[in-house]
Amino acid sequence: ISQIEDPRIAGIVKPCEALLHEDRADTAFAAFLLPHLILQLVMEGRPGKCHQIREEILAVLNSVVSDGSSGSTDTAAAPRQLHGEASRAGAEKPVAELDAASLSAQTVFSVIDFFYGWTRHHLNQLKAGAEASDASYRRACDFLAG
Numbered sequence: 229i230s231q232i233e234d235p236r237i238a239g240i241v242k243p244c245e246a247l248l249h250e251d252r253a254d255t256a257f258a259a260f261l262l263p264h265l266i267l268q269l270v271m272e273g274r275p276g277k278c279h280q281i282r283e284e285i286l287a288v289l290n291s292v293v294s295d296g297s298s299g300s301t302d303t304a305a306a307p308r309q310l311h312g313e314a315s316r317a318g319a320e321k322p323v324a325e326l327d328a329a330s331l332s333a334q335t336v337f338s339v340i341d342f343f344y345g346w347t348r349h350h351l352n353q354l355k356a357g358a359e360a361s362d363a364s365y366r367r368a369c370d371f372l373a374g
Contacts, residue, residue, distance in 0.1 A: 229241050229242060229244065229245045229248070229265065230245075231269060231277065232265065232268055232269065232272075233272050233274075234268065234272065237268050241261070241264075241265065244257070244261060248261075259335055259338065262335065262338075262339060263338060263339045263342035263343070264342075266281055266339055266343075267342070267343065267346060267368065269281065270367050270368055270371045271364040271367055271368065273363070273367050278367075278370075278371055281371075282371070282374065285336050285339070285340075288329075288332045288333060288335075288336050289333060289336060291329050291332070292329045292330065292332070292333040295327075295329050340372070343368060343371065343372055344372065346368060347365065347368050347369055347372065350364070350365045350368070351365065
């Protein structure tokens with residue numbers, strides 16, 4: 229939240245920061261807000277920030293892949309832990325029983341899904357001639373392309 233430069237957006241999300249502190253974190257709200265914050269950072273067009281976000285996404289996914297192949301759960305390897313319970317055998321588990329790496333991977337896929345939905349919607353607006361920023365659409369597409 230503190231990295232958002234647009235003062236209008238920062239003014240909207242800054243009050244939400246109190247809901248995201250570790251001692252009283254609302255993980256459902258954090259999972260909802262994260263894709264919007266990442267999209268805003270990408271639309272602001274700071275290449276260093278986009279690279280950092282992409283690297284963190286890859287770290288989460290690589291952590292899940294390496295955890296899955298070894299059969300262990302290394303929650304310290306999963307950036308931005310959402311839940312610290314150790315993994316148990318079994319294909320399908322309730323959300324409350326998912327380990328940090330699995331929750332992090334779900335969050336990453338939610339962010340990617342949000343980006344694809346936003347770019348589809350934005351492209352339709354551009355095709356319809358609605359007034360929209362071509363640059364923000366291009367930045368989001370570039371981020372998705374890697």
